[in-house]
Amino acid sequence: MILKANSALRDSWTDDELLECVSLLPETKDVVTICFQAPSGRPFGFDAGQFITLELPVPGGPLYRTYTISSSPSRPLSLTITIKAQPDSIGSRWLMDHLKPGMMLKAIGPTGVFTTTEHPASKxxxxxxxxxxxxxxxxxxxxxxxxxxxxxxxxxxxxxxxxxxxxxxxxxxxxxxxxxxxxxxxxxxxxxxxxxxxxxxxxxxxxxxxxxxxxxxxxxxxxxxxxxxxxxxxxxxxxxxxxxxxxxSFHPPEGIGESTPYDAAEDDSLPQEDELAEILFDLSGVKQSCPETETVLSAARGAGVAIPSGCTFGVCGTCKIRKLSGEVQMVHSGGITDDEIEEGYILACCSYPRGKVELDI
The missing domain is CATH 3.40.50.80 (Nucleotide-binding domain of ferredoxin-NADP reductase (FNR) module)
Known part of the structure; x- marks a missing residue:
């Protein structure tokens, strides 16, 4: 498909539309640049330095992986990611081995604040x-x-x-x-x-x-x-x-993990392992009890409720969901904005329920 030049005048692509893989370009050993376009021809609007999260149809269920956009927003008719397959990688290895031109992928984003737009400077x-x-x-x-x-x-x-x-x-x-x-x-x-x-x-x-x-x-x-x-x-x-x-970085700093975010003995105001919370997943009609020290994401998985997730420590924003009522304690790493928090959104991977919590999922 050849895109028309005037497509840049159309509304920008949003993640309700699948991405079409149009080419794969080898860069170095085990490094490939993948080029995507919107089937509708809509241009991509993003800030240089932002990332997207891809939903990958790997065996055993969808896998969510976050990749920085390597193309420039000044060339909006395509979007590229450049990936390196590490020995233990699953997502990048799947992309290299199975993705072909013409295949469609679901994407979430773009998002991120690691951009010159957020931090303008002369040097x-x-x-x-x-x-x-x-x-x-x-x-x-x-x-x-x-x-x-x-x-x-x-x-x-x-x-x-x-x-x-x-x-x-x-x-x-x-x-x-x-x-x-x-x-x-x-x-x-x-x-x-x-x-x-x-x-x-x-x-x-x-x-x-x-x-x-x-x-x-x-x-x-x-x-x-x-x-x-x-x-x-x-x-x-x-x-x-x-x-x-x-x-x-899409990797947690040393010593940080999803299962041990707090030393609850140090501060009674922190989530307590012996205190139970109750989460209602509103659209799914599922209730799940869990310790206050368990993340919403972990509780959702235990209840069989699927919440897309990427980094699992509050950077990528993939697991963003809306809280309808109740309180959570959220310790994120930039994957959500103050405006989104004000609107009731939380990151499931780094939010700990307090008492009864109702979620729009």
Missing amino acids: YLFISAGSGITPMMSMTAEIYDIGRSCDVVLVNCARRPSEIIFRERLEHIASRVEGIDIKWVVEERDPFKPWTGFQGRFNQLMLGLVAPDYLEREVFCCGPEPFMQAVREALSVLGFDMDHYHQE
Whole structure:
């Protein structure tokens, strides 16, 4: 299907319409970019850096996985995600092995606040490792497409030069404008291929070399949690104002898990294991009793009520549902806005019922 140029004038795509896979492009080993379009031809409206949650028809029931959008909102007729299949991955492996052009998938979103729209600045420093480069690709491409003067330093760390995702595309962008500077850091070079860039693990010394004026920049960081922790510590030690540091992760910080969010003995106001709550799933007509220390999502699963979920610790917003009555204690990580909370919405994965609670599901 060829989309007409005037489709950009139509209403934007919403997640009540399935996404159609139109192509799969290999990037590096075990990394693929998947391009989606709306069958209706509607353009996509999102902020660079946001993500979507895909419903994947894996054996045993639908699986929900969250992926950052790697395309730019300045090119709205398609939407891409760039995925890397880890050895223990289920969702990404299914996409690589089974998704074909013409297949349709249900998606939720886009959403997320890890965006330059939320944090406008005159100078940016994008730091990423591995597939954490995907939101940086979207942000950098949008800045380039806008065509105004800019000041962006993009640093990406990879194991080897051959594993750098988007290398050619980003180097092309940087070659066309003066305000976008690209720095690659690798742990080791590829055999029989010279490497003249940075080599080793990203550290304070490299930070000063790649962006001497880092104290003046808005910093965005994305990658594995140990990598982001190292970046945070380096910036903090060097006196960076951490109010200007932003990070994206779909993995819980070390020590945080769905089953042990509280030490209830420390504070009587926290949910108590020996106190029972009762949840009414209104549309399903199901009632479920559970300890106050059990999440709404866990209780729903125990009652056989399906609530879509992704990260399970309050970031992606996939499990957002409306509370009709009652009280919950919610400890989220940015997956819901204050306005949505005001309207009665909660994230089931990180909400703990208090007494009787009625939900619109």
